[in-house]
Amino acid sequence: MAKNSFLDWDVVANNNTDAGGIFIGEGCPPSNINNSEREIMAQLKAGLDGKVVYAAKSGNYTAVLNDNNAVLRFTAAATLSLTAVATLVANWHVIVVADGGDVTVDPNASETIDGATTIIIPNGYSALIISNGSAFFTNKMWSIVQPKATMAFGQCRLSLSGANLLLSRFSGQLLTINGVHYSIPSAGITLAPTALTPSTLYYIYAFMSGATMTLEASATAPAVDATTGISIKTADATRTLVGMARPVTGPAWSDTVKQRFVRSWYNDPGVSLFSNFTANRATTSTSYVELNSEIRSEFLNWSGEVVQANAAGSVISGAANGQNRTSLAFDGTTTEPGGSQATLTNSDTVPFSAQAMKSGLSEGYHYVTLIGLVSSGTGTWISDVDGRRTSISGRVSR
Template identity: 45%
Template sequence: MDRLIVYPGQIPLETDLLNTNKYAMIALAKLSAAMLGTAMVVNGLGCVPTGPASLQVVVNPGEVYSLANIDATAYSSLPADTTHSILKQGISLDPVTLSCPAPATAGQSVNYLIQVAYLDTDAGLITLPYYNASNPTQAWAGPGGSGAQQATARKGIANITAKAGVSATTGAQVTPAPDAGYTGLWVVTVANGQTAITSANIAQATNAPILPADLLHAVQQSGLITGVDTGAANAYAVSYTPAITALTDGMVLWFKAKTANTGASTLNVNGLGAQPLIGGAHSALQGGEIVASGKAMVVWRADISAFVLLECTGAALQVGAGTQSQHAAQVSQVQSHGMCRLAKSGANLVLSPLNGNRLIINGVTQAVPAAGVSLAPAGLTASTVYYIYAYMNAGAMTLEASATGHSTDSNTGVEIKTGDVTRTLVGMEYASGTTTWAGLCRSWFNDPGFAVSAPFTAGAPTASTSYVELNSAYRAAFLLFAGEIVNGSATGTAANSSVANCNTSLGFDSAVPEDTCNAAASPTAGAGTAISVSVSKTGLAEGYHYLTVLGSVSSGTGTWGGSGTKGTRTVASVYIAPRK
């Protein structure tokens, strides 16, 4: 802050007083700018009806802070200074009454813009006494005895006016733009035939820079960062006072929501444009994270160009997936999932509820209908493994058969169709024809295990001295999820035309024998001998497989028993333990 220096015995000059005033004004202006910024700000100047009500409004006392030249014209003997601009204070000490007459045309209304501008005005005109050198005992009236009046104060005022718009059909009238140098504060709407203006006819102008309270209390009350939503569900719009002119990284704002959200949402601040409004996990909102009349808190993340919803009172909160014991958990991490089972019922596949009915689809817990969800075999490709996925179709749970494999969703841990989070894996089945399920159905959830037998309905002979598949018609087919263990076995009888061995083993998907063998020696030519082999197999790829019985002889011809009667034939069997 500059200060003027004077000395004892010095002849005082008028510039001593003028500069003292100027330096103090500049210092206060710089302090105000440090607190308020350099954009126009208004404190007070509330607009209310007259009492009693009339076609006039009253603008209450207040101040406007606005950039202006230090002095646009000479300040007494100090020259004008238009090179420098400072934040000046324009004061309105007394209420200002403004007329807002009604339009003359029936059915029409008009909007009046109450606007304000900072104005320097020289006031206090009087005729001042001046020193008369020719007659010191007789002062001159005015400079040189001219009698001219001169201003004695340069006032900074808030110049308040009402600007009328063009009257138009009620509802179609438009608020006029403020005049050059002015800023709009209030909009007063008056209809034809109206005789009194009420508070319902007065609204704050869009982006009016009116402080919600004096600065200290505005900060204490968070008034500068709190607003009221005027948008729609999922498209929130809030105007803050003073108006926010740019979004800054880390900016925290509050608003009272007008409506609840039902899905992905945006937020438009002071007309700067709709920006994505995402949750704490940096994912799109799903619905229920904002409630009507809830107080929502957001932060602007410039690096991802989005508002992040930190909280909304009374609403659900989106969080990242918990990874430690004290972390908050996502619904998918704590809610029950997979309370169902897929099975073949008649010609169709049916997903039925089991031990509850919850199934997570696209990150949301859904209820499996009590009657189940059915999938008919249609449009299939024969000899193809199909994964069965559940998805929501217009609110209804639906099943889909797809040859596309599955993977784990990194966000929810749910097994999904690869590349499509809207599809949740529930099982798999094999198409034996274009309109037929093979009956090899496996359920991803609560699978009861799988057992199948392939009985020999007729004898299967071979004279091969190395292992061969005895008969491809007697394969035990099955479906396998990755990592499962398959238990295979074969029991029955074998007879050799000579006094020689019938060797039995098992093969998966080929005639390559597993590490199991039964060498049954016929005590006499054609005599049958019991056989029994078994193996536990790991490492098979996910999908379709079969178990087949392999045979060979040391000499002669071996025949493995088969018939249409149970208990008298060779049987290949597969067993897979239940899935948890």
């Protein structure tokens, strides 16, 4: 049998009587020696790797024939373009390490890798790429985190950091955008409220601007992507929902116990509310009215969340045997179950409390406030010292 590759060579020297069918046994023509040397060199070139070559890349790069058996370590997000597969020939291979950003692997023209026109190796992972002479394939290690199945990731949380919104990593680093899993930068990505309209609800979406993950604020509501099952900007799968926010005058972002105007779609722990009167508030109304808008606790609510609220403080009646009634209300003056009633003699001060558990609120902006009425005279809700100060506390969560 002709020895057409080094794998056909025999460990017994006398059995190696040809090289690729060129006879090199005793009495062979002198020219066969020259031709067999050339054949052996060709077999070694085709069948053996050179030494492993390490090369660090900080930007886009095109892999060439001489990169065979190289380890290409990318220290930033980049695109690795592959020279035509026919030029790289069968068995050409490299190891690609994404160590600073996602690496997009892009074969030449319409050529494919694992049957796709491109693949993305997420930051922190690697892949072996090999040519069979007509297409490229990988060892599939990258697909542990970048499967072709409809797996989705939301390993992030949106919060307020300084003056800007910040999308940061949480329990991982991947976010699915348009069916592809991208690594969130270690420092996160930010969004300023520049040119936004105060008191407007904005949904916050993440998208890829080239190789850079970016945030945008949009008044367009989200919808569920039928392919991936994640929430996206309606009719635009390139935008993945990561939160919602409502700027205040400035414009500026706000996230305080009185104004919970930044909510994360992923990994949101819920928010706590608190507000109180800074001055005594009085009414003579015999029907429920908001006692003063300063006690409103404003918040953004995801569909399906529940709001638990409690009010406590002290009241004074200005009429003998007068009644002060107190209740919590959402977005108006409709009472909630769990209000209180106090019957007082003139100028008595007594404590009160009220509770509410609210579900079914629409998604978006809401507030909880304190409403009250009196049977006669003037009722006053106290603000002067802790222990008597009228306040509302609450919790919004899924």
